[in-house]
């Protein structure tokens with residue numbers, strides 16, 4: 001079958017799935033009966049707040065919602081987004097042209113290059129980074145150009161160091177703050193610099209703000225659209241997945257430049273048929289309902305973060321305390337690489353973490369822990385690591 005139906009080049013050119021080996025070892029450990037502590041997946045363990053589930057259950061019973069939804073999303077959902085955005089960031093959006101409903105932000109990220117990238121165009125993507133930016137670029141025939149993120153620079157790319165021949169071909173710039181996997185936040189000044197840079201070089205700026213609401217110690221992540229002139233070049237992705245523990249529901253949105261959203265929307269009308277309306281109504285409930293659940297989720301992650309960071313610090317590791325996201329980006333102890341460390345953690349301690357190299361070459365030297373298990377399991381993980389000779 002393989003020879004008769006070869007995968008298309010766009011599929012074959014994707015980088016190898018670097019987590020496959022870890023997945024295999026994890027399945028083997030589970031089969032052996034190992035008590036696994038899984039800090040691998042970035043998927044909230046806490047349930048969706050009950051008032052949101054209740055709204056969904058009511059709406060699901062209503063036959064009016066059983067038909068095709070409108071492509072661009074219920075106007076009421078887009079209005080709820082605009083209202084949430086104004087309250088949260090002080091930015092005004094026209095719900096009819098400056099908000100687009102997405103089947104999760106991943107979907108909107110993946111489709112964006114198809115709308116604007118020609119074969120041979122360069123797309124600037126963070127390294128390490130969420131793998132979708134690279135795959136989406138490749139599917140559109142574009143050439144990904146990696147922007148290395150270094151701890152010495154707060155995991156912000158050095159835009160001024162991009163070579164002119166790359167900039168000449170570049171059409172799009174993906175940024176992601178608060179950042180997965182490094183857990184870094186971006187100061188507003190950096191977002192302003194990115195907007196200026198995008199305007200000067202005529203780049204489409206796509207800012208992935210999926211973790212904008214997961215932050216600690218008084219840190220309030222900014223919107224790129226707060227920057228003056230940003231709407232001329234930028235869109236921003238948001239998701240209900242991480243904010244309201246709704247990863248399984250598949251609802252997110254993009255906001256910003258109307259022309260860019262219209263292009264993305266045109267791809268979507270040819271590929272999907274929108275978000276189930278009952279889910280959109282649950283999304284309205286999430287955005288307009290009580291927000292104390294968001295603070296409560298952050299408090300839970302913060303406690304887990306502190307137990308992990310303080311525990312590893314006691315063991316002699318050098319782990320910075322992140323101000324946002326539910327990840328801890330842990331420098332690998334000297335003399336090891338991230339894949340070897342991930343394998344040893346799994347086989348000697350039953351702990352799953354994600355090797356940094358899986359997010360790009362500049363992720364090497366780090367391993368990512370997701371704070372998506374109860375705090376006693378994190379305590380137990382620290383204890384188990386303490387018994388290893390690392």
Ligand SMILES: *Cc1c(COP(=O)(O)O)cnc(C)c1O
Nearest residue numbers: 104105106130180210239241252
């Ligand atoms: C989780 C995540 C998303 C998207 O999540 P959706 O569930 O598709 O909304 C987007 N970007 C980053 C960096 C993420 O970690």
